[in-house]
Structures are given as C-alpha cells and as structure tokens.
Amino acid sequence: MTTFGVHSECGKLRTVMVCRPGLAHKRLTPANCDSLLFDDVIWVERAQKDHDYFVSQMRARGIEVLEAHDMLAKVLDDKAARAWLLDHKVKADNVGIGMLGDLRSWLEEMPSAQLSEHMFGGIAKSELPFDPKGLFGGYLDQSDFVLPPVPNSLFQRDPSCWIYEGVTVNPMYWPARRQETLLLEAIYRFHPTFAGKANIWWGGSDKDHGPATLEGGDVMPIGNGVVLIGMGERTSPQAVVQVAKSVLGKKGGANRVIACQMPKSRAAMHLDTVFSFLDIDLLSVFPDVVDEIVCTSMYAGDKEGEIRFERHDGVHISEVVRQALNLPSIELLKTGGDAFQREREQWDDGNNVVALDRRVVVAYDRNTYTNKLMRDRGVEVIEVPASELGRGRGGGHCMTCPIVRDEVKL
Numbered sequence: 161m162t163t164f165g166v167h168s169e170c171g172k173l174r175t176v177m178v179c180r181p182g183l184a185h186k187r188l189t190p191a192n193c194d195s196l197l198f199d200d201v202i203w204v205e206r207a208q209k210d211h212d213y214f215v216s217q218m219r220a221r222g223i224e225v226l227e228a229h230d231m232l233a234k235v236l237d238d239k240a241a242r243a244w245l246l247d248h249k250v251k252a253d254n255v256g257i258g259m260l261g262d263l264r265s266w267l268e269e270m271p272s273a274q275l276s277e278h279m280f281g282g283i284a285k286s287e288l289p290f291d292p293k294g295l296f297g298g299y300l301d302q303s304d305f306v307l308p309p310v311p312n313s314l315f316q317r318d319p320s321c322w323i324y325e326g327v328t329v330n331p332m333y334w335p336a337r338r339q340e341t342l343l344l345e346a347i348y349r350f351h352p353t354f355a356g357k358a359n360i361w362w363g364g365s366d367k368d369h370g371p372a373t374l375e376g377g378d379v380m381p382i383g384n385g386v387v388l389i390g391m392g393e394r395t396s397p398q399a400v401v402q403v404a405k406s407v408l409g410k411k412g413g414a415n416r417v418i419a420c421q422m423p424k425s426r427a428a429m430h431l432d433t434v435f436s437f438l439d440i441d442l443l444s445v446f447p448d449v450v451d452e453i454v455c456t457s458m459y460a461g462d463k464e465g466e467i468r469f470e471r472h473d474g475v476h477i478s479e480v481v482r483q484a485l486n487l488p489s490i491e492l493l494k495t496g497g498d499a500f501q502r503e504r505e506q507w508d509d510g511n512n513v514v515a516l517d518r519r520v521v522v523a524y525d526r527n528t529y530t531n532k533l534m535r536d537r538g539v540e541v542i543e544v545p546a547s548e549l550g551r552g553r554g555g556g557h558c559m560t561c562p563i564v565r566d567e568v569k570l
Contacts, residue, residue, distance in 0.1 A: 164358060164563055165412070166322035168383040169437035170515040171566035177316050178215060178559060179228040181207040181549075183281025184309035196311055197336050200551045207548035211314075214522065214544045214556070221516055226563070228316060231347045233276040241350035242268065242275075248342055248365055249279070255306055258294015263306065266290065279343055282309030310340045315554040316561040317432070320344040320363075321376030323387050325412025328403060329363035333373040333394035341365070361413070362406040374399040377430030377558055378420075383440065383568050385415035386484045390431025390453075392422035401458070404467055409460035416484060417458040420477060422449060432512055432557045435477070438539050439518045440568045441487050443478060444530070446495045446506040455480045486570060493537055496529025505530050508546060509555030516542075518568065522556035524549075 164175075181204055188201045215225050235241045250264050266289060267275060285292060286302040300306065313319070319340040320329050329345045332338050342365055348358045363374065378390035387407070389400045400419045407413035420431055434446040435453075455477055457470040472480050482490040495502040495510050505511075510527035519539045523531050524546035531541050544556065 164322065164327070164354075165325040166381050166562045166565045167324060167567035168440070168565060169380050170439055170518050171383075171568045172517045173218070173223050173515070173562055174564035174566065175224040175226065175562070176218065177226045177228060177231070177561040177563060178211070179280070179313045179316050180211050180215075181314055182229060183277050184311040184313065187282055187284075187305075187309040188311055195336060196309070197334060198311060198552050202548045202551045204548075206545075210545040210547075210549050211559075214549075214559070217522060217542050217544070218516060221520075223516065224564075226353070228313060228343070228347070229273075229276050229280060231351050231353075232279060232343055233272045234352070235346050235350045236272040236275050238350060241346065242272075244350070245279070245342070245346045249307070249339070256294045256296030259288075259290075259292040259297045259306070262290045262292070263288070278307070280310055280313050283307045308336070308339070310337065310343075312337050312552060313340045313343070314549070314552060315377070315558040317377050317554075317558045318375040318430075320348070320561060321379045322561070322563055322565075323361060323379065323381050323403075323407055324385075324414060326359035326361040326407065326410075328361050328374060328376075328379070328406075329365075330374040330376060331363055331369040331372065331399070332375050333396075337375075359412065361410075362403050369399070369402075371396055372398040372402050374403060375430060376561065377432045377554075379403075380431065380437075381414070382437070382481065382485065384485050384570060386418065387414045387416070388418050388420055388431065388481070390420045390422055390435075392431070393424045393429045395430075401467060404458040405465055408458065408467070415459070418480060418484065419456045419458065421454045421456070423452060429553070430558075433509065433553075434506065434511055436511055436513050436557055437515055438493065438513070438521055438534060438537070439515075440485065440570070441482075441490050442493060442519070442537060442539070443481070443490065444493050444495075444511045444513060444534070445478070446502070446511050447492075448502075448506075450477060453477045457484075491537075493530075493533055496527070496531075496533045501529050507553075508550055509553070509558070512555030512557045513541075514556035514560050524555055526550070 378395040380388040404417040434449040510530035513521040525543040
C-alpha cells in the first residue's frame with residue numbers, strides 16, 4: 161500500500177486504523193476514570209473479545225485493518241524512531257529531573273512490543289525497576305502514574321484524520337488525550353507503511369497550537385472536494401480555519417470546507433455523534449442537535465492563504481450537504497424510538513455508525529430502534545456488542561480511522 165486517501169464517508173473502505181483495548185483500560189478505576197474521560201471502568205477481556213469481533217467483520221469484507229499497538233511496536237524497532245518518540249514523551253517537564261536518566265535508560269532497552277504497550281498503557285511507580293529519585297519520584301504513591309495511560313486511543317478517529325490525500329495530526333482538547341497524537345505522529349513519520357509517503361496537512365508536535373484544537377470525530381471528507389468540520393465541545397474555530405488554509409486549493413486537498421457550529425455539550429462532543437452517512441444520500445441524524453447546526457462554507461481566496469467565507473443562516477445542514485454534493489435529494493433517518501429512547505440511543509452512539517460500503521454499516525447492538533429503522537431503509541447493519549466498548553462514549557465511527565476509502569461516483 162503506497163497510495164492513501166479518504167474520498168468519502170460511505171464509499172468502499174479499503175484500509176483503516178484501530179486500537180485494541182489493552183493495558184490502558186486495565187488501569188481504569190472508579191477513582192480515575194472520570195479524569196481519563198471514561199464514564200465507567202470496563203471489563204477489559206470482554207471489550208477485547210468484542211473489539212476482535214468488530215475487526216473480524218471488517219476483515220471478512222476485505223478491509224485491511226492496521227492495529228496501533230502493532231504499528232508503534234514496529235516503529236520502536238528503529239533506534240532513531242525510538243529516540244525521537246522518547247525525546248518527545250519522556251521529558252523533565254512531565255517526569256521531573258531526578259528520575260529522567262534512569263527512566264530513559266530503562267525505556268531505551270525495553271523490547272519494542274512491551275514499550276508500545278506502555279506508551280499506550282502508561283507506567284505506574286510500582287513498575288519501575290529502580291528507585292525513582294527527585295521531588296516527583298518521592299511525591300508519587302506506588303499506584304500513581306509516572307506516565308499516564310491513554311485509554312481513549314480506542315477511539316482512533318480523533319488523534320489523526322485523513323482529508324482526501326493527506327492527514328491532520330490533531331492537537332486535541334482535553335489534556336488526557338493529547339499524548340495520543342504524539343504516538344500517531346510517530347507512526348506516520350517512521351512506520352515503513354507511511355514514512356515519506358504520508359502527506360501531513362496540519363498539526364504535529366513541532367509547535368504549541370494553543371486554542372486551535374481539532375478532533376477527527378468532527379471531520380468528514382464527504383466527496384466532491386468537500387469536507388465537513390464540526391465545531392462543538394472539542395474542535396475550535398481557530399483550528400478549523402487553520403485546517404482550511406492547509407487543504408483548500410492544494411493538490412489532493414479540498415475545494416470547500418464547511419464549518420458546522422454545534423452546541424458545546426458532551427452528548428454532542430463530535431459531529432459524528434449526531435450525524436453520520438449511511439449512503440451518499442442517506443444520513444443518520446439526531447435532530448435535537450442537528451437541527452441547530454449553523455454552517456459556514458470556506459473557499460480559497462484570490463491570494464495565497466486567503467479564505468473566503470459564506471454563512472448559511474437558516475439553511476439546514478442536510479440541505480447544505482445536498483447542494484455541496486449536487487444531489488437531487490437527500491434523506492434523513494432520525495434516531496429511533498420515543499423521546500426517551502431517542503435520547504438514550506444517541507447517548508449510546510446510535511448515530512455513530514461506520515460505513516464499510518454504501519448502505520453497509522457497523523452499529524452497536526443495543527440501539528435496537530435506530531438499527532431497525534436503518535434496516536427498513538435497506539441498510540445492512542452489522543451489529544457489534546456494546547456493553548463494554550460503549551462505556552467510553554464512542555461507536556464504530558469513533559473506533560476507526562479510515563486511511564483509504566473510495567469516492568462515491570455522483
């Protein structure tokens with residue numbers, strides 16, 4: 161595989177990145193899960209079994225599935241790549257001065273697969289093979305983290321996202337998630353699959369992006385050179401404009417970026433929690449939020465780096481999408497059930513489905529009302545158990561980072 165690109169939300173999926181539940185999720189406790197952005201602890205072995213089933217359903221359809229732990233382990237086989245990651249990950253700012261040398265030496269000699277697991281799963285003081293010196297080392301209890309885990313790496317949609325023929329490496333909103341981005345950047349920089357081939361549009365560890373935060377659950381390249389970017393709890397207008405400047409009018413980029421302003425609430429943390437494509441002209445939506453979205457289109461201006469804005473007041477997002485894709489019509493499938501059931505199913509990711517092809521989606525089994533509505537519209541719904549994977553508030557769309565996806569011929 162040498163050609164990458166995501167050209168739609170519902171064309172045939174060819175290659176995708178996932179991250180299997182692992183050590184990071186074994187670290188979740190009732191005391192720390194809130195700060196790590198999980199609603200509850202999970203039964204890890206069951207979550208792994210369910211995730212394996214999810215992956216098997218994609219592979220059964222010929223989709224190449226890359227697993228982030230395995231990809232990072234391959235990166236860490238290379239000494240220069242390992243040094244780059246440790247230079248960025250293990251610094252005095254986060255582990256103090258006293259233990260810095262001993263920790264770095266230990267990690268430099270660790271087998272690649274084990275080090276990859278710890279990069280995602282964190283390191284507790286009790287696991288150190290040396291006596292941690294310094295103020296920070298003495299301050300920590302045995303169960304405290306020297307390097308914290310990143311359990312939300314389960315949701316590979318967010319730390320990086322492909323927009324047509326390039327990828328953004330995203331500065332994320334919550335501190336608990338920011339280290340995920342560094343791990344993905346290492347994969348894109350150094351893994352043989354991507355090194356020298358992945359076009360990075362924007363982001364990365366080379367600078368502090370400040371309030372310009374972006375998460376991939378808000379980003380949807382929908383075809384015809386158009387990309388939607390939600391602005392809600394976690395993606396800021398500053399980031400949307402920076403991404404627009406990076407992709408508009410560029411070879412392999414976009415010709416139109418549509419910013420979608422949403423309410424700032426955890427229930428609608430990303431655009432894909434309330435809005436997803438079942439087909440090019442069939443959308444799954446949670447109307448309570450989607451009906452309030454205000455869209456603004458951005459186009460490349462006459463001068464380099466200039467952006468032209470067009471606000472669509474009073475125009476429903478579905479109509480903006482229909483016009484952008486030059487479709488004769490577009491159909492909305494609304495979250496199923498009565499008022500109580502709709503709210504529950506949106507919270508349980510009923511609208512957060514990932515399309516493997518046109519009208520073929522993966523959905524959580526618990527969303528019975530919405531899944532039935534999809535089947536009634538001729539959509540093939542592949543159900544995955546939700547009891548454990550869903551505790552982090554993310555469905556099939558959240559758990560996948562498409563890397564190669566076909567366009568849909570309009």
